[in-house]
Amino acid sequence: DVKVTQSSRYLVKRTGEKVFLECVQDMDHENMFWYRQDPGLGLRLIYFSYDVKMKEKGDIPEGYSVSREKKERFSLILESASTNQTSMYLCASSSRPYNEQFFGPGTRLTVL
């Protein structure tokens, strides 16, 4: 059974902290994505990666960075967390561009 896992289901951090969200997929997929989901706004793409060490900005990259050192792992970094980054964060992967995406269970991040 294919799987995308995220390091935490729930996370509470303080303003100004550095936050790491980890995502791992076991399907040998080339493409990985980070989204944030907010009520009424749907999913918005933060960053995506189509190969190891490659990254592309999505629609809302400000305040975030990413790292992909290994094919199976894609990390989202909040350099200095702010309250407006409180959200549900979803990681996804796909075998090719435009193919179906497989999602992780999500991390609900609260920044106090």
Added chain:
Amino acid sequence: SQQGEEDPQALSIQEGENATMNCSYKTSINNLQWYRQNSGRGLVHLILIRSNEREKHSGRLRVTLDTSKKSSSLLITASRAADTASYFCATGSTDSWGKFQFGAGTQVVVTP
């Protein structure tokens, strides 16, 4: 800006009834996908329809695509309480390689 926009925002029906939701988008697409999200969970892929296809079926799901109107519809026939979820359309634009735009979703409640 969001590429896909679902309509209606919310839908409440009884078991056995059909549920129809629509998605409109703005640019040329490679394909359009529908996903389901149960409360607080990740998204699950339901069906993919390519830009050169007009209709597709999968079990109780029927998807249509009208590229001239830039719209798609998802029909769930003979709904069940387990179909209660949010449904999202996602469009893969030919202008933005490999990126998908998700709408805000349609929240469907099926009552027994």
